[in-house]
Amino acid sequence: MPQRSARIQYLLLALVAALALLHAYGGTRMNFNLLAHGDAIARPPFESGLRLATTTNLQEEALAAGLRPFDTILTINGQPYSSRSVLLAQTRSSAPGDSMTVTYRREANKPIQSATIHLARSLPQKLSPLGIAARLTFAVLPFFCLLIGLWVVFARPRNPNAWLILGILGYVEALFINPMQTVGSFILPICLFWNVAAQTAMPVCLMFFGIYFPERSAIDIKRPWVKWLIAIPIFLLAPTDLLYFYGDMWNFAAIRWLVPYLNPINVIENILSFLAVTWFFFNLGPKIKQATGDARRRLRILYFGTCIGLTPFFLLLLYSLYKGSDVGQNIPQWVDITAFVILLLFPLSLAYVVVVQRAMDLSIMIRQGTRYAFARESLTVLRVVLAIWMAFSLNDFFRHPDHQRSDIIRILCIIAIFFAFRFLLSKRLQQWIDQRFFREAYSTEQLLSELSDEARNFTEVTPLLETITRRLGSTLHIDRIAVFLRSGENYHLQLATGMPIAPNGNKFFSLPAASTTITALSRAKTPANVYRDDPSSWLIDATDAERNALNDLSTELLVPLPGRTRLAGVIALGPKSSEEPYSKTDRQLLQTIASQTGLALENAELFQNLTTEVTQRERISRELEIAREVQERLFPQIRPKVAGVDLAGFCRPAQIVGGDYYDFFLLPSTSENEAPLALALGDISGKGISASLVMASLRASLRSIAGLRQGDLGTLISRVNEIVFQSSTSSRYATFFYAEYDPFTHLLTYVNAGHNPPYILRGTETIALPPTGTVVGLLADAAYDQATLQLHPGDVLIAFTDGISEAMNHQDEEWGEDRMLASAHQLLNRPDCKTTADQLLTCIFEAADKFTAGAPQHDDMTLLVCTIRRPSVQ
Numbered sequence: 066m067p068q069r070s071a072r073i074q075y076l077l078l079a080l081v082a083a084l085a086l087l088h089a090y091g092g093t094r095m096n097f098n099l100l101a102h103g104d105a106i107a108r109p110p111f112e113s114g115l116r117l118a119t120t121t122n123l124q125e126e127a128l129a130a131g132l133r134p135f136d137t138i139l140t141i142n143g144q145p146y147s148s149r150s151v152l153l154a155q156t157r158s159s160a161p162g163d164s165m166t167v168t169y170r171r172e173a174n175k176p177i178q179s180a181t182i183h184l185a186r187s188l189p190q191k192l193s194p195l196g197i198a199a200r201l202t203f204a205v206l207p208f209f210c211l212l213i214g215l216w217v218v219f220a221r222p223r224n225p226n227a228w229l230i231l232g233i234l235g236y237v238e239a240l241f242i243n244p245m246q247t248v249g250s251f252i253l254p255i256c257l258f259w260n261v262a263a264q265t266a267m268p269v270c271l272m273f274f275g276i277y278f279p280e281r282s283a284i285d286i287k288r289p290w291v292k293w294l295i296a297i298p299i300f301l302l303a304p305t306d307l308l309y310f311y312g313d314m315w316n317f318a319a320i321r322w323l324v325p326y327l328n329p330i331n332v333i334e335n336i337l338s339f340l341a342v343t344w345f346f347f348n349l350g351p352k353i354k355q356a357t358g359d360a361r362r363r364l365r366i367l368y369f370g371t372c373i374g375l376t377p378f379f380l381l382l383l384y385s386l387y388k389g390s391d392v393g394q395n396i397p398q399w400v401d402i403t404a405f406v407i408l409l410l411f412p413l414s415l416a417y418v419v420v421v422q423r424a425m426d427l428s429i430m431i432r433q434g435t436r437y438a439f440a441r442e443s444l445t446v447l448r449v450v451l452a453i454w455m456a457f458s459l460n461d462f463f464r465h466p467d468h469q470r471s472d473i474i475r476i477l478c479i480i481a482i483f484f485a486f487r488f489l490l491s492k493r494l495q496q497w498i499d500q501r502f503f504r505e506a507y508s509t510e511q512l513l514s515e516l517s518d519e520a521r522n523f524t525e526v527t528p529l530l531e532t533i534t535r536r537l538g539s540t541l542h543i544d545r546i547a548v549f550l551r552s553g554e555n556y557h558l559q560l561a562t563g564m565p566i567a568p569n570g571n572k573f574f575s576l577p578a579a580s581t582t583i584t585a586l587s588r589a590k591t592p593a594n595v596y597r598d599d600p601s602s603w604l605i606d607a608t609d610a611e612r613n614a615l616n617d618l619s620t621e622l623l624v625p626l627p628g629r630t631r632l633a634g635v636i637a638l639g640p641k642s643s644e645e646p647y648s649k650t651d652r653q654l655l656q657t658i659a660s661q662t663g664l665a666l667e668n669a670e671l672f673q674n675l676t677t678e679v680t681q682r683e684r685i686s687r688e689l690e691i692a693r694e695v696q697e698r699l700f701p702q703i704r705p706k707v708a709g710v711d712l713a714g715f716c717r718p719a720q721i722v723g724g725d726y727y728d729f730f731l732l733p734s735t736s737e738n739e740a741p742l743a744l745a746l747g748d749i750s751g752k753g754i755s756a757s758l759v760m761a762s763l764r765a766s767l768r769s770i771a772g773l774r775q776g777d778l779g780t781l782i783s784r785v786n787e788i789v790f791q792s793s794t795s796s797r798y799a800t801f802f803y804a805e806y807d808p809f810t811h812l813l814t815y816v817n818a819g820h821n822p823p824y825i826l827r828g829t830e831t832i833a834l835p836p837t838g839t840v841v842g843l844l845a846d847a848a849y850d851q852a853t854l855q856l857h858p859g860d861v862l863i864a865f866t867d868g869i870s871e872a873m874n875h876q877d878e879e880w881g882e883d884r885m886l887a888s889a890h891q892l893l894n895r896p897d898c899k900t901t902a903d904q905l906l907t908c909i910f911e912a913a914d915k916f917t918a919g920a921p922q923h924d925d926m927t928l929l930v931c932t933i934r935r936p937s938v939q
Contacts, residue, residue: 074218074223078219081215081231084259087255088242088256089207089211091242091255104186105186106187107161107163107186108185109124109156110127110165110182110185111123112149116135117313117317117320118138118139118317119136120133120169126185129182130180130182132182138152142167143166147316161184162183165181167179206412208238210238211235213230214233214234217230225273226605230270231270232263232267232269232271233270236264240263253314257311261306265300268342269300271342272292272344272345273296275349278349278605279352279364282349282352283351285348299337309327349368350368353368367415370411370415371415373411377407451482451483451487458479525673527559529666533662534562537655538563541638541641543640544563545561545638545639546560546638548637549575549576551631551632554579555576555577555578556632559634580608586625586632587625591652592647592655592656593623595621619639622647622655623636624638627663628663629667633666633667633670638655689721696722696723699760699764701728705742707742713930714727714929714930719868722757723760725749725925726745726747726763727745727929728744728746729744729929730743732772742806744804744931745767745802746927747800748927750799752924760799763799763801770784777851778815778851779849783849786841789841790844793842797842798841800840801818802816802823802864812855812856813856813862814853815854816837816838817838818836819841821866822835823865823929824862824886825860825862826893827857827861837852856933860933861889861905865885865929866926866928868922869927871924872922873922880917885912892909893905901932906930
């Protein structure tokens with residue numbers, strides 16, 4: 066059945082086959098009419114050439130009537146000679162011996178003359194058996210070559226070399242059939258088109274075949290432009306041939322403008338064809354020296370068969386170039402016939418190279434099959450002989466009633482020997498013969514059942530492959546088996562039995578996923594034979610590394626191991642010990658086993674991936690836990706003691722580690738009791754480990770720069786911004802609030818770098834601390850301003866991240882800053898929430914949790930509380 070992936074190629078093949086076979090049908094009808102009724106069919110007395118109405122290839126009857134080459138025909142039987150169809154119509158309507166009157170002009174300034182031609186038979190006399198055989202040969206061999214070309218493409222539709230072979234072999238059939246003489250108005254245009262297409266394609270296909278068969282030539286690799294310099298003009302000139310055929314057959318006047326160019330075009334086409342064939346020899350010749358063994362022998366047959374077959378044709382081509390005429394015109398018929406007979410060596414040598422590919426398999430099958438059949442049938446003959454011996458002995462025993470004791474013992478022994486051989490010894494001999502010829506019969510169902518049971522118990526790849534290869538080797542008697550498994554974008558040799566090969570570290574024993582071998586197996590999804598010198602084999606397109614790997618492994622059959630989405634692996638099988646090719650039953654068994662093995666490999670890989678993933682998750686969990694502990698250590702572990710100030714802070718990360726940051730610490734001062742208090746709160750963009758790293762960088766840069774006590778806070782934050790910008794990616798930044806509180810003056814100086822405003826709760830009043838600059842770490846040269854606020858006893862500073870204000874319930878409703886501030890004011894009136902900063906912080910978190918009602922939160926929640934009290938209240 067045609068494969069789905071080759072549907073376009075098969076449709077194209079069907080179109081080409083239809084054109085070629087219709088052309089062959091027209092030629093077959095023509096040849097049949099000539100052989101059957103040649104003595105009753107008149108032949109055309111002359112032909113028209115590149116000068117249209119002028120005469121060429123004059124027959125004896127035309128010369129006898131006074132016509133000469135290059136006379137211009139004006140009328141035939143009173144009808145204007147406007148196309149070749151007029152001559153053919155008048156000839157077909159006449160019989161041998163009838164007269165044909167023509168008027169002609171010998172030169173432009175000469176008077177019109179008239180001549181009467183007595184038409185001759187197409188076959189002047191009855192053909193001899195040898196003549197009939199010769200004509201049949203000329204009719205059958207081109208058709209045979211065409212069928213070979215079609216068969217090669219049908220067998221390998223995706224192989225470009227197969228299409229090149231069709232283009233070469235299809236030319237032979239077009240060369241031996243004159244499309245002008247085909248019968249039928251419907252077939253004639255098709256025949257004309259195919260004749261031009263086949264003759265145009267042949268030199269190009271031959272040139273490309275010499276370049277790419279069995280692999281691309283080194284000459285073409287160095288000079289790839291040469292082939293296009295020859296091929297492109299050939300294709301560009303092909304439409305002029307179609308115009309000429311059309312005008313010559315149906316309307317001289319339509320192409321009269323083309324007449325001055327026809328001869329130069331014909332010369333150019335012949336030269337290009339000559340160059341194409343020459344380039345074929347240039348590219349094919351060096352390959353013979355590089356090839357070895359059977360491949361070299363076949364290349365030599367192709368080279369010399371083509372050389373001998375095309376040499377006479379080349380001579381005719383050179384002669385036509387010299388004379389400025391069509392190939393074969395004005396040449397004795399015996400020369401034409403001899404050249405065409407020798408020309409047949411060319412397609413025959415090519416057909417041999419294609420067809421003989423299967424000869425090796427056939428010879429092995431016949432040789433081994435004969436020996437095995439002889440051994441097995443010997444048992445049958447022996448059983449028959451024993452049966453006949455027993456039958457005659459029983460017949461003799463019962464015919465003579467007088468039996469002695471020895472006669473009874475003898476007949477019993479004969480019966481015992483027969484049954485012992487038939488039911489005991491014969492079976493054992495049969496098993497011995499099967500083992501001797503490596504043909505031990507196997508039960509497919511039993512083998513598959515056993516392998517299925519064993520495969521279920523494997524969770525590791527190596528024991529699974531060892532079991533599969535061991536069972537295949539013992540069942541099919543294969544000594545060399547190799548298994549390639551997918552690893553990333555390559556298939557590496559995982560296991561090799563029966564050969565001294567170390568899979569690890571050998572670069573020649575890996576196949577890329579895009580290689581010809583893997584691509585062919587992925588498309589076919591069935592076991593593929595390895596034919597190293599078959600022009601239609603997929604292996605021809607493989608790289609040297611692929612072929613070397615398969616050669617070193619002695620591979621004869623490749624079995625794909627299917628996976629869920631792509632090929633899981635490949636089994637490379639060496640030759641069977643019996644030297645037999647793999648049978649259809651073997652291939653079916655291997656394909657079934659491959660499907661089970663592929664499934665088992667997928668399961669083993671899945672199990673291994675799950676195990677690895679669990680291990681990785683455990684490792685990541687441990688690392689995240691360590692990161693969480695480290696991050697917790699970055700938050701203030703000891704609250705600084707500042708007169709009149711109560712501090713509290715807490716961060717609840719949405720993940721194990723978060724990107725929120727809060728801090729409070731004392732700044733250097735000459736008086737320990739009057740040391741300024743630094744407060745900080747930030748929200749890093751993003752979450753997880755990356756955000757926590759930026760948070761650590763922000764904390765370290767802030768503490769180091771703040772401790773220097775240089776400049777105002779705007780300058781300080783600008784330096785922090787520069788450090789964060791240089792140490793993080795462009796997508797990382799932080800909203801940041803930093804303040805310094807002087808316990809002596811009660812002044813709060815702050816910078817709000819794009820953070821949501823903290824609030825001062827003063828009785829029923831709420832004072833916002835709005836942004837004074839952009840976020841930190843986004844711009845390299847950001848400027849910041851500082852602001853100052855006088856604090857009073859009883860003031861409460863609340864700084865928070867948007868994880869609290871934007872906390873959401875199950876209805877995706879936000880808590881919002883208004884609700885948060887309203888709750889804070891209410892909580893300040895509750896004794897259990899206003900005594901300490903810790904109590905207030907805890908109460909605010911409880912209020913947020915009450916609103917969310919257990920809904921999952923996707924952002925870190927951080928809160929910092931600073932309460933200003935009278936100095937006497939500690």
